[in-house]
Amino acid sequence: MVSYEELDKQYYEHIIRNLKDRGVELEDIAEIVIFLEKDYVKGLNNDVAIHAIKKVLHKREAQNAIMTGIELDVLAEKGLLSAPMQRIMETDESTYGIDENMAITLASLYGSVSVTNYGYVDKLKHGVLGKLNDKSTGKINVFLDDLVGAIAAGACGWLAHNEVVVQELLKMDN
Numbered sequence: 001m002v003s004y005e006e007l008d009k010q011y012y013e014h015i016i017r018n019l020k021d022r023g024v025e026l027e028d029i030a031e032i033v034i035f036l037e038k039d040y041v042k043g044l045n046n047d048v049a050i051h052a053i054k055k056v057l058h059k060r061e062a063q064n065a066i067m068t069g070i071e072l073d074v075l076a077e078k079g080l081l082s083a084p085m086q087r088i089m090e091t092d093e094s095t096y097g098i099d100e101n102m103a104i105t106l107a108s109l110y111g112s113v114s115v116t117n118y119g120y121v122d123k124l125k126h127g128v129l130g131k132l133n134d135k136s137t138g139k140i141n142v143f144l145d146d147l148v149g150a151i152a153a154g155a156c157g158w159l160a161h162n163e164v165v166v167q168e169l170l171k172m173d174n
Contacts, residue, residue: 018067052158099147132144
């Protein structure tokens with residue numbers, strides 16, 4: 001029987017590999033976290049932002065959402081979904097909304113601060129989110145752009161709810 005810790009490690013590594021394959025590095029997500037939190041966490045740096053992101057990526061519910069969303073994007077990109085789902089994914093139909101619902105659910109794991117941050121960054125398409133949302137690339141990132149925004153928003157929530165830990169991490173970095 002595989003332990004929870006081993007599954008967590010496998011899932012985390014799978015997600016990191018899939019994010020990289022889709023053109024997303026942890027540093028890209030950290031840039032969004034810093035953009036969102038620079039006025040609230042003085043001295044926030046890349047290392048602390050990545051620490052918070054990793055906390056999100058090790059949460060099982062977040063892992064499940066991320067793996068599901070990326071898998072659906074990949075299947076759609078390969079043309080392997082049945083109609084009308086394939087068309088919905090290819091056109092990123094504006095009324096589909098399941099991608100945003102999944103992202104909001106992920107963000108809500110870290111409180112209302114994460115949900116509001118997700119809505120803001122989803123509208124703004126800051127950083128790598130703009131690239132992921134670019135329809136001219138031929139890539140289908142219906143879920144990925146929203147999930148990356150939710151990962152960043154979740155990391156913001158983690159930072160907000162762990163202020164003492166964050167201050168200790170920042171002291172260690174100096």
